[in-house]
Amino acid sequence: MKKIIFGIKHMAHLNFFKNAIYTLKEEGYNIEICYLKRGKLREVLMKEYPSFSLTQIGKHSKSKIGKIRMVAEKTLRALNYLKKQKPDFIVAVGDFILALTSKVLRIPNAIFYDDYEFKINYELSRFFGDKIIVPFPLPQEKKVLKYHSFKELAYIHPKYYKPNLNIIKKLGFTENDYIFIREVAGISPNYSHLVENSLIRPIKYLHKNGHRIILSLEDKTKKNFYTPYCIVLEEPLEDIYSIMKYALFSITSGDSMARESALLGVPTIYTGGRNMKVNQPLIDWGGIYKIESFNEICDKIELLLDKNYKNKWLLFIDNKIRNDLIDTTEIIVKSIKISLKTI
Numbered sequence: 001m002k003k004i005i006f007g008i009k010h011m012a013h014l015n016f017f018k019n020a021i022y023t024l025k026e027e028g029y030n031i032e033i034c035y036l037k038r039g040k041l042r043e044v045l046m047k048e049y050p051s052f053s054l055t056q057i058g059k060h061s062k063s064k065i066g067k068i069r070m071v072a073e074k075t076l077r078a079l080n081y082l083k084k085q086k087p088d089f090i091v092a093v094g095d096f097i098l099a100l101t102s103k104v105l106r107i108p109n110a111i112f113y114d115d116y117e118f119k120i121n122y123e124l125s126r127f128f129g130d131k132i133i134v135p136f137p138l139p140q141e142k143k144v145l146k147y148h149s150f151k152e153l154a155y156i157h158p159k160y161y162k163p164n165l166n167i168i169k170k171l172g173f174t175e176n177d178y179i180f181i182r183e184v185a186g187i188s189p190n191y192s193h194l195v196e197n198s199l200i201r202p203i204k205y206l207h208k209n210g211h212r213i214i215l216s217l218e219d220k221t222k223k224n225f226y227t228p229y230c231i232v233l234e235e236p237l238e239d240i241y242s243i244m245k246y247a248l249f250s251i252t253s254g255d256s257m258a259r260e261s262a263l264l265g266v267p268t269i270y271t272g273g274r275n276m277k278v279n280q281p282l283i284d285w286g287g288i289y290k291i292e293s294f295n296e297i298c299d300k301i302e303l304l305l306d307k308n309y310k311n312k313w314l315l316f317i318d319n320k321i322r323n324d325l326i327d328t329t330e331i332i333v334k335s336i337k338i339s340l341k342t343i
Contacts, residue, residue, distance in 0.1 A: 001028045002340050005085060007092030009036035009060075012256045014045060015155040016093060016112070020332040021049070032085055034098075036060055036074065039218070044236045057081050058097075075101060082107060089340055091332075093151075096124035103128050110335055114138065114151045114278045115255075133335055137277045147331045150278065152260045154328035156241055158321065163264075167242035171214065171231065176307060178212040180247035180261070181230070184254040184272070185219035198271065201294050202251055203229050206301065214243055216257070249304040251297070255279060262287035263321070265314035267304050269297060285320070287313050 004024065006017050025031050032053050035045055038060035045054055058074030061067050078101040082090070090102045090109040102109040111129035116122055116138045126132045126143055136148045155161060165175065183199045203226065206213055213230035217223060223232050233240070241264060244250060250261040250268040255278075258270040262282045269289050270279070282288040291297050303309060 001030055002088040003030040003032065003085065004089045004091060004336060004340075005032045005034060005082070005087040007034050007057075007090065007095045007098040008041070008045065009038065009058075009095055010093070011039070011041055011044060012151075013093040014041070014048060016151055016328075017091070017332065018048060018155055019160050019329040020154065020336070021052075023329070023333055024336065032087065034078070034081060036070075040235045047236050055081055071097060079104065089336060091336060094118070094121055094125050096121055096128055099125055099128035103130075108339055110339055112151070112332070116277050117274060130339075131335075133331070135278050137279075137281055139277070145335070147326055147328065148324070149326040149328045149331070150259055150263060151328060152256070152263050153321065153325060154332060156260060156263055157327050157329070158318075159327055160329065161241060163242045163245040164239055165242070165246065167239045168246050171243070173212065173214070173246070175246040176248045176310070178214055178247055179206055180214050180216070180244050180250045180266070182216045182250070182252035182254050182257040183218065183222075183226075184252075198253055199251060200225065200229075202271075202297050202301070205294075205298055211305075214247070216240065216243075218254075248307065248310060249301075251301075258282075258288050262313075263317060265310070265317055267309050267313050269300055269304070271297065285316065287317055 006021060008014050021031055033049060034055045034057045035041060036058045037056050057077040058070055061070045074097050078097055082101055082105050087107060090098055090107055092098045092111055094113040094115060099109055099111050109130050111125045111132045113122060113125055113132055114135050131143050131145055133145045135150050136146050140146060181199055181203060203213055207229040215226055215230045215232050217226060217232050226232055244261050244266060245264045247266055250266050252258050252270060253272045255272055255274055255276055258268050259282060261268040267287060269291055271292055273292055279288055283290055289300055291300055
């Protein structure tokens with residue numbers, strides 16, 4: 001059976017490919033996973049893919065010099081790894097290094113991507129990738145294939161994901177009695193503009209007014225700064241999406257979690273400041289509110305404390321997912337199979 005290598009360099013990519021990986025494995029395909037060491041990604045990979053071979057081919061760095069070294073190191077490691085593995089096909093999300101090395105070794109590849117505004121990575125991925133597969137809000141360009149859905153519906157589509165109320169009960173919460181907040185670290189080039197601890201003021205505002213908060217904090221070195229005001233989650237988690245699902249609303253500086261939260265039926269305030277084409281439909285439909293100023297955030301908080309906002313959005317997006325948007329995992333699996341048939 002054909003050997004497929006999946007490249008994972010971010011927690012969101014792990015989730016994106018999970019259902020496709022297990023589907024293909026059950027059908028007899030030989031699956032290997034390579035990854036970039038970043039945060040607790042390896043620990044979560046080991047938890048989610050206990051029976052798979054996992055190979056590190058690089059290490060994430062926060063500094064500019066470190067990122068240059070990372071590219072050089074990962075390129076060399078990827079070349080050696082792919083030469084040894086001899087895969088039939090390579091799949092990744094926005095990974096121009098795997099696209100480049102597979103092109104050098106003449107191994108077919110497919111690159112999924114939704115961050116059109118991260119231009120350097122997007123254009124390099126499109127240049128080296130055999131094809132780049134993107135959600136419907138992105139522009140149609142050479143080698144680009146579009147699907148009518150969002151990346152996040154590969155893993156939180158109701159076909160695959162069922163929320164578990166017991167997850168929040170274990171934390172001492174009930175449905176709609178807390179706000180979920182995600183604070184990303186400015187280690188990615190996409191978020192280098194973020195002010196450190198940018199969400200502490202909204203968190204203090206909510207705490208002062210008696211509201212309960214669950215915080216997902218990327219930079220755990222800042223944990224003690226937040227603990228007086230909220231519960232800080234510790235990864236790996238049993239099920240973060242249930243925690244998101246049962247929140248009254250969400251506030252996040254990260255764009256992936258803004259889309260995840262909105263697609264789970266939870267109104268979301270996005271504070272990351274990025275103008276992303278992939279977010280625009282969810283903004284237009286009323287699930288994501290792109291806001292940056294503290295005063296505007298507070299005004300929106302007061303509106304979203306009314307449960308009617310969540311109920312209205314939940315009904316809208318549930319209907320949209322079931323009757324309009326496509327199951328993204330089916331797109332991943334279908335794209336791989338079609339590509340393998342042409343090899």
